[in-house]
Amino acid sequence: xxxxxxxxxxxxxxxxxxxxxxxxxxxxxxxxxxxxxxxxxxxxxxxxxxxxxxxxxxxxxxxxxxxxxxxxxxxxxxxxxxxxxxxxxxxxxxxxxxxxxxxxxxxxxxxxxxxxxxxxxxxxxxxxxxxxxxxxxxxxxxxxxxxxxxxxxxxxxxxxxxxxxxxxxxxxxxxxxxxxxxxxxxxxxxxxxxxxxxxxxxxxxxxxxxxxxxxxxxxxxxxxxxxxxxxxxxxxxxxxxxxxxxxxxxxxxxxxxxxxxxxxxxxxxx
Numbered sequence: 019x020x021x022x023x024x025x026x027x028x029x030x031x032x033x034x035x036x037x038x039x040x041x042x043x044x045x046x047x048x049x050x051x052x053x054x055x056x057x058x059x060x061x062x063x064x065x066x067x068x069x070x071x072x073x074x075x076x077x078x079x080x081x082x083x084x085x086x087x088x089x090x091x092x093x094x095x096x097x098x099x100x101x102x103x104x105x106x107x108x109x110x111x112x113x114x115x116x117x118x119x120x121x122x123x124x125x126x127x128x129x130x131x132x133x134x135x136x137x138x139x140x141x142x143x144x145x146x147x148x149x150x151x152x153x154x155x156x157x158x159x160x161x162x163x164x165x166x167x168x169x170x171x172x173x174x175x176x177x178x179x180x181x182x183x184x185x186x187x188x189x190x191x192x193x194x195x196x197x198x199x200x201x202x203x204x205x206x207x208x209x210x211x212x213x214x215x216x217x218x219x220x221x222x223x224x225x226x227x228x229x230x231x232x233x234x235x236x237x238x239x240x241x242x243x244x245x246x247x248x249x250x251x252x253x254x255x256x257x258x259x260x261x262x263x264x265x266x267x268x269x270x271x272x273x274x275x276x277x278x279x280x281x282x283x284x285x286x287x288x
Contacts (some may be wrong), residue, residue, distance in 0.1 A: 026094075028055035039173040040135045040164075045092045047195045051078050052126060055093045055135040056113045065101040066093075097129060106283045108223060117288040124216040127196040128223070139163065145242040154204040161188035184250055198245065212244050214284060215288045217254045218262035222276060222284050232265065232272035262287070 047095055054077060059068045071077050072090045080086045099105055112125045131137055142161040148157060164182050168174045174182075190205045199205040229235050239250045252267075253272065260264035261285060264275040278284040 024101055029128040036173045038138065040177060040185035042135060042188045042192060043181050047192045048089055048093055049126060051194060052090050052093050052097060053113050054078060055090060055098060056110045059108050060106060063104040087182045111282055111285045115285050115288060120213040121213045121288060124212055125219050128220055128243065134280045141239055145245055148207055148245045154206040156204050157186040157190055214258045218258050218284060221255065221263060222281050225276060230273035235274055
């Protein structure tokens with residue numbers, strides 16, 4: 019199992035170090051709980067009321083107030099940008115739009131994988147392993163990768179061996195829950211098909227993040243979260259043209275234009 023990783027050029031911690039906290043060690047994916055919480059929040063548009071319904075109303079059907087509160091806190095950290103002022107995020111729009119469950123789940127995975135720890139392990143370890151033809155990975159492989167970069171990230175350097183081991187196990191379980199991996203102890207790469215709607219969702223999200231050309235979209239690191247290389251991304255974007263985007267390639271010139279002027283209008287077209 020290869021464990022290659024490119025170290026920061028000057029040997030100093032990167033800016034990402036401050037936020038590279040493996041919180042996944044203490045939490046699950048909470049897929050169904052996230053959908054329930056976000057749809058409830060979109061309905062009531064009040065975090066105080068959302069908290070009341072989760073903790074007192076037990077809409078998650080969990081045994082204790084503490085467990086309900088912990089789930090709400092973690093889902094809030096991941097997906098609710100401001101508790102004081104209601105903001106409808108693209109993920110909330112997808113969750114409440116009545117689209118197919120597989121579309122919702124893959125969009126949810128995309129947003130879940132924006133967590134710095136999940137993102138780093140997936141783009142810098144899991145994707146390269148997939149590309150070189152590795153058939154399966156285990157928690158020990160993730161642990162070895164984390165240990166190889168631990169000194170470069172303050173949040174990782176301060177974590178105990180047991181926390182790192184648990185984070186590695188929870189990471190693999192999370193990606194299995196979302197459908198990227200399959201298996202028990204040894205996690206094999208699953209055969210997946212990302213829905214066209216999710217491809218369109220990611221394209222529009224990348225435009226929102228500041229990508230402004232076809233090449234910037236196609237070459238973006240985020241596609242590695244789906245274990246997709248550039249040629250596959252290009253093919254899939256061609257698949258969603260002209261339904262959701264206009265994509266043209268003539269020689270070395272590429273053009274990619276959004277069909278809809280907002281995420282909301284895109285999602286309404288799903």
